[in-house]
Amino acid sequence: MTTFHVAVDHIDPGDDNLTPTTTYLGTVDQAHVDEVRAIAELPDSERWVKDHPRLDGAFCVLRDDGDLDVYVPTDAADHRVYEPDPAPKDGFAAGGIVGKLPAGLDLPRGASGPAYIDGVVRFGSQSIGGAMDTPGNPPRFTWHTTESPAGGNYFRSIAAYLIRVGAEPQVIYDPVTDELGQFGPLTKSGRALRNDGSRRTNREGKVNIQVEVLGKAASPWTKGFDPAKKPNFRKLLAAGRAHGIPDAWPAGKPPATAAAAAKAGRNRSTWQSKGGHFGHSQVPGNDHWDPGCIDTSIVPGKPSSSGGSSGSGTPSKPSAQPLQPFPGAAFFHGGRHSPIITAMGRRLVAEGCGRYKSGPGPNWTNADKASYAAFQRKLGYSGTDANGIPGKSSWDALKVPKS
Numbered sequence: 001m002t003t004f005h006v007a008v009d010h011i012d013p014g015d016d017n018l019t020p021t022t023t024y025l026g027t028v029d030q031a032h033v034d035e036v037r038a039i040a041e042l043p044d045s046e047r048w049v050k051d052h053p054r055l056d057g058a059f060c061v062l063r064d065d066g067d068l069d070v071y072v073p074t075d076a077a078d079h080r081v082y083e084p085d086p087a088p089k090d091g092f093a094a095g096g097i098v099g100k101l102p103a104g105l106d107l108p109r110g111a112s113g114p115a116y117i118d119g120v121v122r123f124g125s126q127s128i129g130g131a132m133d134t135p136g137n138p139p140r141f142t143w144h145t146t147e148s149p150a151g152g153n154y155f156r157s158i159a160a161y162l163i164r165v166g167a168e169p170q171v172i173y174d175p176v177t178d179e180l181g182q183f184g185p186l187t188k189s190g191r192a193l194r195n196d197g198s199r200r201t202n203r204e205g206k207v208n209i210q211v212e213v214l215g216k217a218a219s220p221w222t223k224g225f226d227p228a229k230k231p232n233f234r235k236l237l238a239a240g241r242a243h244g245i246p247d248a249w250p251a252g253k254p255p256a257t258a259a260a261a262a263k264a265g266r267n268r269s270t271w272q273s274k275g276g277h278f279g280h281s282q283v284p285g286n287d288h289w290d291p292g293c294i295d296t297s298i299v300p301g302k303p304s305s306s307g308g309s310s311g312s313g314t315p316s317k318p319s320a321q322p323l324q325p326f327p328g329a330a331f332f333h334g335g336r337h338s339p340i341i342t343a344m345g346r347r348l349v350a351e352g353c354g355r356y357k358s359g360p361g362p363n364w365t366n367a368d369k370a371s372y373a374a375f376q377r378k379l380g381y382s383g384t385d386a387n388g389i390p391g392k393s394s395w396d397a398l399k400v401p402k403s
Contacts, residue, residue: 115380
């Protein structure tokens, strides 16, 4: 008779990085496992079984209190979740032409929007992917469903499950509670898709923002969903638009059934050459049919016509006028006096990152450095990448008008 190791993964809401901790409980027999599965099948049960995608016989139980019960056969092979390859493949596509990676090209390449959404919950180490393989190809969203309940505390138990099996997207969203979480920056790849042969679908395009929505493909989560009452959902879409993702479904509306998804196929040319929104059901090399027939008038809908701030961490747009080219990092040092610094400071204030007691003015000061560091953090940079010294990528995102 098969025996199983049993453990509980718990995410403490008070933990700053929301990384699951595992408590090992011992072993149980097949009869116990059969009883656990039977309880989960009851109509009013608040526990849901999710089979492990890579370990035969292993499964997890989602709990409404946010914890995750883990069952693994004692004779199962070891399963490890490996650190992602941070680099793109040697060959990359720019404008559809495959070429060698240019020497000295900054990573992540081509990203124009935020790495993190303001107010998002950050789960785990935030190291789930790397640079995109085809940054010259258009940006896209890829929508999944978790095939689980929504609401309650399933947001945390699903997050623990995705970390446990190593299938994290960048984003997890609960349409009932409007909770929004990230497992990694939007500017790098997720790992919720299978490869299409040697083509790494997770790394397709300028960005590929994958979203796991709590819900089931058979019961589209957009039914009865009102975006006007969901500010985090609107932030998510605004972040995608900041990366240049069009409000379009290049492969058409997501199929309503598994059979319809199989019949429609997964057009490789469309996936690689078109930007916009895709369902997991429309990605080459994959066989899932989520997210089901979601309402494309809601996802993505249309951006607000008010022009107001989305609160997404997206740099606001200054008035249309020529922009100041990046003067180089060496330009910014004590004693530098330039109208460029004044223009930069005004943009930092407009972005909500001003740390000035007076000014801004034309002299480079510690207040300029602190303000710029705040802007770098807003873009998702950290450590030495948020040291307050402008770099080309962050400078381009700031859009400093020519003085």
